[in-house]
Amino acid sequence: MSAPEADDYALKSTEAAEIPAPELPYQPPMPQTPPPIALIGAGGIAGAHLEAYRSAGWEVAAICNRTLSRAQARADAFFPKARVSDDWQSVLADPAIKVVDITPHPADRLPIIEAALKAGKHVLSQKPFTESLDEAERLIALAEAEGCQLAINQNGRWAPHLAWMREATLAGHIGTLTSAHIRMAWNHGWIAGTPFEQMPDLVLYDFAIHWFDFLATLVPDRLQSVTASAARAAGQGAKAPLLAQAMVALEGGQASFAFDGTTAHGPNDSTLITGTEGTLHATGPDLGQQSVTLTNAQGRATPKLSGTWFNDGFRGAMGELLCAIEQARPPANSAVSNLPTLALTFAAVASARENRAVEIGSIRHLPR
Numbered sequence: 001m002s003a004p005e006a007d008d009y010a011l012k013s014t015e016a017a018e019i020p021a022p023e024l025p026y027q028p029p030m031p032q033t034p035p036p037i038a039l040i041g042a043g044g045i046a047g048a049h050l051e052a053y054r055s056a057g058w059e060v061a062a063i064c065n066r067t068l069s070r071a072q073a074r075a076d077a078f079f080p081k082a083r084v085s086d087d088w089q090s091v092l093a094d095p096a097i098k099v100v101d102i103t104p105h106p107a108d109r110l111p112i113i114e115a116a117l118k119a120g121k122h123v124l125s126q127k128p129f130t131e132s133l134d135e136a137e138r139l140i141a142l143a144e145a146e147g148c149q150l151a152i153n154q155n156g157r158w159a160p161h162l163a164w165m166r167e168a169t170l171a172g173h174i175g176t177l178t179s180a181h182i183r184m185a186w187n188h189g190w191i192a193g194t195p196f197e198q199m200p201d202l203v204l205y206d207f208a209i210h211w212f213d214f215l216a217t218l219v220p221d222r223l224q225s226v227t228a229s230a231a232r233a234a235g236q237g238a239k240a241p242l243l244a245q246a247m248v249a250l251e252g253g254q255a256s257f258a259f260d261g262t263t264a265h266g267p268n269d270s271t272l273i274t275g276t277e278g279t280l281h282a283t284g285p286d287l288g289q290q291s292v293t294l295t296n297a298q299g300r301a302t303p304k305l306s307g308t309w310f311n312d313g314f315r316g317a318m319g320e321l322l323c324a325i326e327q328a329r330p331p332a333n334s335a336v337s338n339l340p341t342l343a344l345t346f347a348a349v350a351s352a353r354e355n356r357a358v359e360i361g362s363i364r365h366l367p368r
Contacts, residue, residue: 017299022173026163027307028056028316029323036061036096037318038121040088040112041103042074045126049101049153050078052314058322064091088112092119099124099325101153101318106131110139113150117142122149124321128209128345129338131366136342140335150335151321156210157217157333158316159309161282161290165273168280168294169218175277177219180255182211183270186286188261192238201349203244203259204230205366209345215248215255216340218273222251223344223360228351233262246348248360 037058039046042065053060060079065071068086075082085091092100092115100116102109103126110130116123117139129152130136143150156162169177188207191197199206216223228246236242242261248254269287273280278296288308294301317333324331346363353367 016295019299019301021294021301021303022168022171024164024167024171024303026158026160026167026305028158028312029319030056031319031322031326033326034058034322035098035325037099037101038062038064038091038094038097039074039101039103040064040091041109041126042070043103046074046103047077048311048314049103049318050074052311053318054078055311056315056319058318062091062094062097064088089115092116092121098122099318099321102126103153110135113139114142117146117148117150120146120148122151122321122325124151124153124318125335126153127155127213127338128205128366129335129342133339133342133346133364136335136339140339143335149321149324149331151317151324151331151333152335152338153314153317154210154213154333154338154341155313155317156214156309158313159287160305160307160312161271161284161292162214163316164292164303164305165271165280165282166214166217169273169275173278173294173296174273174275174280176252177250177273177275178253179272179274180215180218180253181270181272182214182256183258183260183268184211185260185263186267186269187264188242189236189238189264191240197239199240201230201352201367202240203242203261204228204246204348204352205345207261208244208246208257208259208348209341211257212246212344212348213338213341216344217337219250219253220337220340222253223340224249224251225357225359226344226347226351227357228348229355230352233260236262244352246351248344249357 037060062083063071064085071084100121101124226248230241230244232241244259246257271282282290282292284290320331343361347358347360350363350367351358
């Protein structure tokens, strides 16, 4: 056997020719004649929803919150003509409302989603969708029985870099996916003193679900098991662990996630997807500034992407639901498509708590 050359040890890479980037449908979809929307839950994230809808030119006819002054403040800031209420049942009773955006926390929004579907409304639910696969499947069956669309606000699906890489993968530009590796280093310490601080699985549950969802949209039927961990970083002020990682076994592949939420200086976000015929790579100092490349046997393509996660992601989630209603088809961000995401998320939390590999789909409820 001959001795390996130095290049065989990946000490040197070859230059790739620049090639045109493929045109891909990564931007948020836009409906033709959207019906009036009602927003239930005017908390912190609601501003991003309303700004996205205003910029798209859609009508928000009602804003509801249990604290009426909060609903009024949101209306004043974004949709002054919107009806303001602290009674979500009265909003659902309004025949002019066809679509409801429901944003409260999972346990609080469960009865609202159920009532909205029974009232014949199409629903966009904030993520995480539910804390139980059983409840998720029950709501999916209810939506189908009522002839309503049920979509999930996994807004990261329309972050420009993630959306372009997903479309490139699904279009076959890298062949069969063999690995996906996501690494994030940022400062999540802002949660200190907020309700988020009380969530022991904050990073793996509320935050990582965006990237678990990204993986699930690429290989929903190849997810096998996950091994995850979470820890507090030295010197961190927030109560919840801000370090987390997960290794996912795929049929014929692997994926990894590393979340470093205590990076005070030099933040960086990197996504690498490899396939049998190409590689996708995105990197940047934050989620709003990302450079994407596609490399294959023909060369290296660098698409010029437009838009930002905030608020194109929110416009994309609602826009896809509105287009699905117009076209009488299931939305790409349907609750059904979110089941693998929930299964992976629940399994990752269980793995971190129990210090073991967990089969994805074996954990039916978010561990308590």
